[in-house]
Amino acid sequence: MSVIYILISISIVVAACFLIAFIRAVKSGQFDDDYTPSVRMLFEDELVKTKNKPKQK
Amino acid sequence: MEVQNCYHCGGPIVKKEEIVFDELSFCCTGCQTVYEIFSANDLTSYYEMGDAPGARVSVDVNRYNFLDQPHLVEKLISFDEGGTQITNLYIPHIHCSSCIWILENLNKLLPGVQRSQVNFHEKKVRIVFISETSSLKDIVLLLAKIGYEPYLSLEDYDQVQQKIDRSLIYRIGVAFFCFGNVMLLSFPEYFEVDEFWIQQYKGFFRWLIFGISLPAFLYSGWGYYEAAWKSIKAGILSIEIPIALGIIVMFLRSSYDIIFDHSQGFFDSMCSLIFFMLLGKLFQQKTYNFLSFERDYKSYFPMAVTKLVQGAEQAVAIYDIKIGDRLLIRNQELIPVDGILMSPQASIDYAFVSGEAEPIVKTSGDKIFAGGKQLGSGVEMEVLHEVSQSYLTSLWSHAVFQKEEDLAYRTLTDKISHYFTPGLLALAVLSFIGWFFVDVTTAFNVFTAILIVACPCALALTAPFTLGNVLRYFGSSKLYLKDAQVIEKMAQIDTVVFDKTGTLTTNSKAEIYYEGAVLEVAFKEAVKSVVRNSNHPLNRRLYSFFEQEKTTAVAHFEEVTGKGISGEVNGLHIALGSASFLQLETDQMLSETVVHLAINGVYQGKFVFDNPYRAGMETLLSRLHSHCELVVLSGDNAGEEAFLKRILPEGTTLVFNQKPDQKLNYIKNLQQEGKYVMMVGDGLNDAGALAQSNVGISISENVNVFSPACDGILDAQQFQLLDTYLKLSKKAVKTIKWSFGLSLLYNAVGLTFAVCGLLSPLVAAIIMPLSTITIVSFVSLQTAIGAKRAKI
Incomplete structure (x- = not known):
């Protein structure tokens, strides 16, 4: 049954790793701006080379 | 078509x-x-x-000439090493995803730019560039050329790199980690069956719980101990005292329980308590990053201005301007200091200062004041005062701007805790004495249990959640408040003071139209010339109504205050004024503002002024009047007094000719009479009054750019909702009071357990989160209903 010592220790270590990851993420400023990245990910990586002119409104 | x-x-x-x-x-x-x-x-x-x-x-390319000066550029660069520089520019135009896209593709437009990143909420772009290939000036010019002109002000010049405080998030993270793990490890013992398994591992579990809850106790909860200590030293019974007391007692009692092998202690409740309270704090901390509530004149003033040294232009920093310097003020540039106009004519827009939209024409030798904006071609001026000594900027040396945030203000929570804390301590001591005669150990248990269970977790959470919620509702309907405390203050308002120009009236040009016989050019010129001599606001507007006409000298000019003006121009006798001034028998419509015109004694027609007052003003004021005292403070002369008296509710106090410091003192006097004052203003000349008042709301046509220091910024289009906001604040405070009652009820239940000596860790672990969750849902529901009813 003493396996419980190992298992609980492991689980705590894993949780602590997540905590550290979270703190580092906050520190790097990832959560300071919660809007722009959501827009940025939708942009095309490359510029559209073909000049297909949009129709006039 | x-x-x-x-x-x-x-x-x-x-x-x-x-x-x-x-x-x-x-x-x-x-x-x-x-x-x-x-x-x-x-x-x-x-x-x-x-x-x-x-x-x-x-774009006026010359405007950015000052960016050639290394010592000015330096102020805008936040990082500079090995030829790579980083700058953060504030661009008010950022408003959509196209903006983000184009700004982040700046490197395609300018070779020196390496990377650019937009922060949408703050409307800022961070640009990394190589200074050898492109200078900061190139970047700023490019941005201006594509319609993303950065806003550079004197504030940037003084700016110290601000550190972002993220400690609350760290604390919450740690508290959540502790809370989760402790909860998990506490579970086996909740189902305390005297099993061999639990008996064997009890020690391990308990000491592990103890170890894990240490960071929550020492780090996450630290703010509460500090705050409690501060309020003890200040002699205030704030809510933090019972909170800190609860946490500390919980920790000590639990440690004692573990050491002497009594039970597993209350560590799980302690961690959840700290976690939930920190969460409440975060919720209340809704900030509008793109707005600044601490602005002073510095954010309006440019960083540099063009100085003329023997005819040559030279960019100098605003602070280096000396008395006697010659300055060149270009089109759309702000006049940074008081001075004397040297050029023949200037037309100056004082909209920032007074809210007056019509530009004022000054001629050579006139004194011009800091804060005005030159419209038209560039003008020269000679400096009379340095920046900090100018008429407008000297307002900021007033004591109101020096004092720190209202420390003396006691929130509703503090007021309740004023009674709660002594009551709680008395109850704990009494029960201790009572049990002492029965059993000493139980007496100690009961004493600590009372302090634990009564820890006003729910009490401390109601205000943050209610106010945080209301703050968000206000924000979505375009009233942006500095912090949650302002809502509590708004609920107490009994006097509302309005500025007139720019606040009650709109900033946009009001329409003027003419009804009557067709006017010849000569007539128009004559009218314009006469009108020019008068300082009456209507005449000033009439003057700008005639844009093209020339003016000539006027003879026999006469002004009858509040009635009209007359004068002779090239043999034409012009009379302008009210119907009674011209001895006309007309049935004047009450809500219409007109100026009648007679030339050589013959009635010609009338100029009709569209009401420049904001839509819905009359209904708003009459609604406000039912529960508040109203005052209108105006920097203008009493010209519109009669008209205002007619449209404003009876009993409204009207005060005219108020200078900025007089406005401030007027508010101060009201406060000394025991009034709780809300000031609604817009221009820089209201800044003193806004700072002095209990709640200062600044009306702004464009919330992104201009507003003086205040407690809240209101989008001008929502002006007529002011009354609704006040009502909703009152409602929020009522909700807080209700849920205080609710949480006291929970406390009573918990306390019964505690006083009877029956509080087990399991009971505590159930009662505490339960009370928290019900209270939070209660206030959220209440505020949501309130906001829905108010239709905001």
């Missing part, structure tokens, strides 16, 4: 000015140029993301 809109900026196109390029229509060459720049660089996707996202551009 359908009105065509510009492909770039979306503005309407005047047909004869339309420019067709690439089969697309533009309203001006500026817009077309921007399109050309984009299309030459394959950046036309800009237009596909949003409808006409651009801004009309009008």
Whole structure:
């Protein structure tokens, strides 16, 4: 049954790793701006080379 | 016919000015140029993301000449090493995803730019560039050229790099980690069956719980101990005292329980308590990053201005301006200091200062004051005062701006805790004494249990959640408050003071139209010349109504205050004024503002002024009048007194000719009479009054750019909702009081357990989160209903 010592220790270590990851993420400023990245990910990586002119409104 | 809109900026196109390029229509060459720049660089996707996202551009290249000076550029650079520089620029125009896209593709337009990143909420772009290839000036000019003009002000000059405080998030993270793990490890013992398994591992579990809850106790909860200690030293019974006391007692009692092998202790409740309270704090901390509530004149003033040294232009920092210097003020530039106009004529827009939209014409030798904006061609001026000693800026040396945030203000929670804390301590001591005669150990248990269970977790959470919620509702209907405390203050308001120009009236030009016989050019010129001599606001507006006409000398000018003016121009006798002034028998409509005109004694017609007052003002004021005292403080003369008296509710106090410091003192006097004052203003001249009042609300046509220091910024379009906001604040405070009652009820239940000596860790672990959750849902529901009823 003493396996419980190992298992609980492991689980705590894993949780602590997540905590550290979270703190580092906050520190790097990832959560300071919660809007722009959501827009940025939708942009095309490359510029559209073909000049297909949009129709006039 | 359908009105065509510009492909770039979306503005309407005047047909004869339309420019067709690439089969697309533009309203001006500026817009077309921007399109050309984009299309030459394959950046036309800009237009596909949003409808006409651009801004009309009008760049005066010379405006940025000061960026040639290294010591000024330095102030805008936040990082500089090995030729790589980083700058953060504030760009008010950022408003859509196209903006983000184009700004993050700046490197396609300018070779020196390496990377640019937009922070949408703060409307800032961070640009990394190589200073050898492109200078900061190149970048700023490019941005200005494509319609994203950065806003550079004196504030940037003084700016110290601000550190972002993220400690609350760290604390919450740690508390959550502790809370989760402790909860998990506590579970086995909740189902305390005297099993061999639990008996064997009890010690391990308990000491592990103890170890894990240490960071929550020592780090996450630290703010509460500090705050409690501060309020003890200040002699205030704040809510933090019972909270800190609860946490500390919980920790000590639990440690004692573990050491002497009594039970597993209350560590799980302690961690959850700390976690939930920190969460409440975060919730209340809704901030509007893109707004600044601490602005002083520095954010309006430019960083540098052009000085003329023996005819040569030279950019100097504002602080280096000396008395006697000659300055060149270009079109749209702000006058940074008081001075004397040297050029023949200037037309100065004091909208920032007074809210008056019409520019004022000054001639050579006139004194011009800091804060005005020159419209038209550049003018020269000689400096009379240095920046900090100017008429307007000297206001900021007033004591109101020096004092720290209202420390003396006691929140509702503090007031309740004033009774709660002593009551709680008395109850704990009494029960201790009572049990002492029965059993000493139980007496200690009961004493600690009372302090634990009564820890006003729910009490401390109601205010943050209610106010945080209301703050969000206000924000979504465009009233942006500095912090949650303002809502509590708003609920107590009994006097509302309005500024007139720019607050009750709109900033946009009010329409004037003429009814009557056709006026010849000579007549128009004569009228304009006469009107020019008068300082009456209506006449001033009438003066700008005649844009093209010339003016000539006026003889026998006479002004009858509040009635009208007369004068002779080239043999024409002009009389302008009210119906009674011209001895007319007309049935004047009450709500209409008119100036009648008679030439050589013959009635010609009337100038009708569209009401410049904001839509809904009359209804708003009459609604406010039912529960508040109203005051209108105006910097203008008493010209419109009669009209205002007619449209404002009876009993409104009208005060005219108020200088900025007089406005401030007026508010101070009201406060000394025991009034709780809300000031609603807009211009810089209200800044003192806004700071002095209990709640200062600044009305702004464009919330992104201009507003003086205040407690809240209100979008001008929502002006008529002011009363609703006040009512909702009152409602919020009522909700807080209700839920205080609710949480006291929970406390009573918990305390019964505690006083009877029955509080087990399990009971505590159930009662505490349960009370928290019900209270939070109660207040959220209440505020949601309140906001829905108020239709905001």
